[in-house]
Each structure stands twice: as C-alpha cells, then as structure tokens.
Amino acid sequence: MDSTLRRTWAEIDMDALAHNYETLRKRIGENVKFLGVVKADAYGHGSVQVSRLLQESGADYLAVSSIDEAVELRHNGITMPVLILGHTPKEEVSELIKNNITQAVTCRAKALEYSEEAVKCGGTLKIHIKVDTGMSRLGYLCDGDYFESGVEGICEGCTLPGLDAEGIFTHFAVSDEFGEEYESYTKHQFELFTSVIDEVEKKLGKKFKIRHCANTGAVARYPETWLDMVRPGLLLYGYGDFAQELGLKPVMSLKTTVSTIKTYPAGTAISYGGIYKTDRKTRMGVVPYGYADGYFRCLSNRYELMTEEGPAPQRGKICMDMCMIDLTDKMNVDVGSEVEIFGKANPIEHMAQLAGTIPYELTCAVSKRVPRMYIKDGKVYEKELLLRG
Numbered sequence: 001m002d003s004t005l006r007r008t009w010a011e012i013d014m015d016a017l018a019h020n021y022e023t024l025r026k027r028i029g030e031n032v033k034f035l036g037v038v039k040a041d042a043y044g045h046g047s048v049q050v051s052r053l054l055q056e057s058g059a060d061y062l063a064v065s066s067i068d069e070a071v072e073l074r075h076n077g078i079t080m081p082v083l084i085l086g087h088t089p090k091e092e093v094s095e096l097i098k099n100n101i102t103q104a105v106t107c108r109a110k111a112l113e114y115s116e117e118a119v120k121c122g123g124t125l126k127i128h129i130k131v132d133t134g135m136s137r138l139g140y141l142c143d144g145d146y147f148e149s150g151v152e153g154i155c156e157g158c159t160l161p162g163l164d165a166e167g168i169f170t171h172f173a174v175s176d177e178f179g180e181e182y183e184s185y186t187k188h189q190f191e192l193f194t195s196v197i198d199e200v201e202k203k204l205g206k207k208f209k210i211r212h213c214a215n216t217g218a219v220a221r222y223p224e225t226w227l228d229m230v231r232p233g234l235l236l237y238g239y240g241d242f243a244q245e246l247g248l249k250p251v252m253s254l255k256t257t258v259s260t261i262k263t264y265p266a267g268t269a270i271s272y273g274g275i276y277k278t279d280r281k282t283r284m285g286v287v288p289y290g291y292a293d294g295y296f297r298c299l300s301n302r303y304e305l306m307t308e309e310g311p312a313p314q315r316g317k318i319c320m321d322m323c324m325i326d327l328t329d330k331m332n333v334d335v336g337s338e339v340e341i342f343g344k345a346n347p348i349e350h351m352a353q354l355a356g357t358i359p360y361e362l363t364c365a366v367s368k369r370v371p372r373m374y375i376k377d378g379k380v381y382e383k384e385l386l387l388r389g
C-alpha cells in the first residue's frame with residue numbers, strides 16, 4: 001500500500017458498475033436506448049472512467065450538466081453522443097458543434113440564440129427540446145393554459161436554421177416518492193409530455209428520433225414511461241431502495257485507516273468544543289477523514305465507521321482533516337487497520353439517513369483530495385494521478 005492510501009480513498013468497483021449496466025439493459029430490453037447520467041463527475045465516481053465503461057458496454061448516450069464536463073469526456077476519448085442537460089452560453093455554440101455535443105434547449109430565447117450562433121459559424125447544433133411538465137425548473141412551460149404557447153414555441157425551436165432537433169425530453173419531480181398523490185403527479189407529467197409530443201409531431205409532420213423522460217424512479221417503477229430512451233443516474237451507481245430491489249450493487253466504497261491510537265482515562269474531553277467526554281477508560285483511534293474529505297460535520301458524534309471487528313462510534317466534533325473513533329473493545333484494530341466509511345459492509349443509505357440527505361449528496365461530497373481507485377476483477381487497474389507509486 002502506498003503512502004497516499006494510508007489516508008482516505010474511494011474504491012470504485014467497475015465490475016459492480018458493469019453488472020448494474022447489464023442488469024438495467026436487460027430490464028429495458030433491446031428497443032429502448034440507454035443514457036447514463038455522468039454529471040458532477042459521475043456523482044463523484046469519476047466521469048471519464050464511468051463513461052469509458054459505458055462506451056465499451058454499448059450504452060447509447062451520456063448526459064452531463066455543463067460544457068466543461070462534456071469537453072472533458074471528449075478530451076479523454078469518449079466519442080459516443082453526449083447531451084448537456086444544463087445551460088451553455090451562446091458564445092460556446094461553435095465549441096459544441098466542433099465537439100459534436102448535443103445541447104438541451106429549454107426556452108424560446110435560447111433556441112433563437114443558439115440558432116443564430118450556429119448559422120454564424122456555418123454548422124448545425126444537435127439539440128434536445130426540454131419540456132417543463134411539472135418539475136418547474138428548466139424547459140418550455142406546457143401545463144394548463146401554457147399548452148398552446150408551449151407547443152408553438154417548441155415547433156419554432158424545431159424549425160429554426162442551424163438546429164437539428166434530434167430529441168425531446170422532460171424530467172419527473174416525484175417518480176421516486178410513494179403515495180397516490182405522487183403517483184398521479186407523475187402520471188400527469190407523463191401524459192402532458194406525450195400530448196405535447198403528439199401535438200408538435202402533428203404540426204411539424206415529422207417524428208422525434210429520441211423521446212426520453214425516465215430517471216431512476218421511473219426506470220424502477222413506470223415502464224410505460226421508457227419511450228425511446230431511459231436516463232438513470234443513481235441506479236447505475238447502485239444506491240437506494242430501488243437499486244436493492246433490482247439486484248444492483250453499490251459502486252463506491254469509501255475507506256480510510258487508523259493513523260494513531262491513544263488511551264484516555266474516563267472523563268477526558270475529545271476534540272473541539274469538548275462535546276464528548278469519555279465515560280470509561282477509552283482506547284481512541286484517530287482516522288484521517290474529516291469534513292474537507294466530505295464527512296458532514298453535522299454527523300459529529302453520531303455515525304459509526306466499520307472496522308474488521310464491527311462498528312466503531314465516531315466521538316466528538318469532526319475536524320477538517322480527521323476524526324476520532326472509539327476502539328475500546330476492538331483490540332485487533334491497530335494503527336494501519338482499514339476502516340470502511342461507507343460501502344459493502346456499511347451501506348451509504350444509513351449514513352444518508354442519519355445526515356438527513358440522500359446518497360447522491362454523499363457520493364458527490366467525496367472531495368477532490370480523496371483519490372479514486374478503479375477496481376476490475378478484484379484488482380486495481382487505474383489510480384488517479386495524484387497517487388504516487
């Protein structure tokens with residue numbers, strides 16, 4: 001083990017990722033395309049490595065949130081179609097065309113800007129039209145009184161010079177929530193989406209090549225929404241109840257090691273603020289994992305890290321670079337012993353619940369200084385460059 005690994009690192013299990021992709025692919029069948037969402041550095045897993053695997057496995061599309069994320073993939077040998085879900089400034093249109101990147105178009109003003117820029121540089125920008133059916137974030141507003149103006153705007157966007165409207169999509173707000181109210185909300189979003197498509201296709205006299213809307217919740221629960229392509233993120237990485245039900249595996253394991261152990265008498269205050277005092281003679285370990293690595297400080301004194309002898313409670317305030325864990329009854333855990341923060345032995349869902357958040361936020365929060373190690377067939381095949389040795 002090299003020196004950097006004695007700090008904190010993330011193991012990315014590429015076999016689990018391949019398994020998840022294959023399982024989802026089987027679920028959706030041959031006639032539905034697969035878009036892997038790799039925004040935010042593939043939810044913290046490493047977008048280049050995840051995209052490479054998806055490209056080799058025959059996925060159809062990738063999605064990111066910005067042009068920087070898209071260009072990073074192009075610079076690293078990813079040639080498959082990439083869709084930018086978020087905003088790109090109009091000044092970047094020639095860069096999009098040059099790199100064969102597909103752009104979401106979310107309103108009339110942007111359609112006009114993008115068209116003008118594409119014509120100026122003499123190219124064609126591939127676009128997917130975004131419809132707002134109830135997420136109330138991005139997209140042509142189409143609900144209720146806005147139906148006709150929405151359809152009209154979309155038709156205009158599809159016929160402007162310099163734009164090639166390959167696809168149309170919408171995003172579900174509550175497809176992962178249970179209850180009749182949420183289920184009917186999702187149903188309404190889907191029905192509105194398909195009516196908009198029908199109306200636009202009728203008016204234009206041609207069909208969209210790719211209609212898509214199914215995120216994780218919809219891939220798991222609403223097969224009728226799969227249309228031409230599905231668009232899961234979280235499921236691919238194997239977290240949450242739906243992933244468990246579908247037999248998917250968690251891809252990231254976050255690990256650290258014990259760096260120091262000291263024994264304190266009862267009544268010793270531990271860490272900043274002294275919020276925890278030992279209630280007995282305590283063998284306390286220090287692990288190099290703190291809030292600068294992504295350990296939320298609000299979890300201070302509440303979570304347990306997993307040792308080979310079971311869970312060790314974290315004690316006192318979490319510091320920037322370290323925290324303390326109680327190893328009193330774990331005499332086999334010594335300096336250098338490996339500790340799992342979350343992963344196969346210590347499910348991320350538990351940590352998310354304690355922190356009052358969702359697994360997405362936890363994997364995204366694993367910070368840049370935590371090196372990712374890529375594992376295939378039980379062996380490390382790639383490490384991030386900042387790792388020595």
Ligand SMILES: *Cc1c(COP(=O)(O)O)cnc(C)c1O
Pocket residue numbers: 037039085171215216217231232233234235
């Ligand atoms: C993030 C995102 C997804 C993926 O969401 P999951 O819940 O991770 O499946 C799909 N579509 C859009 C537009 C998104 O922003």
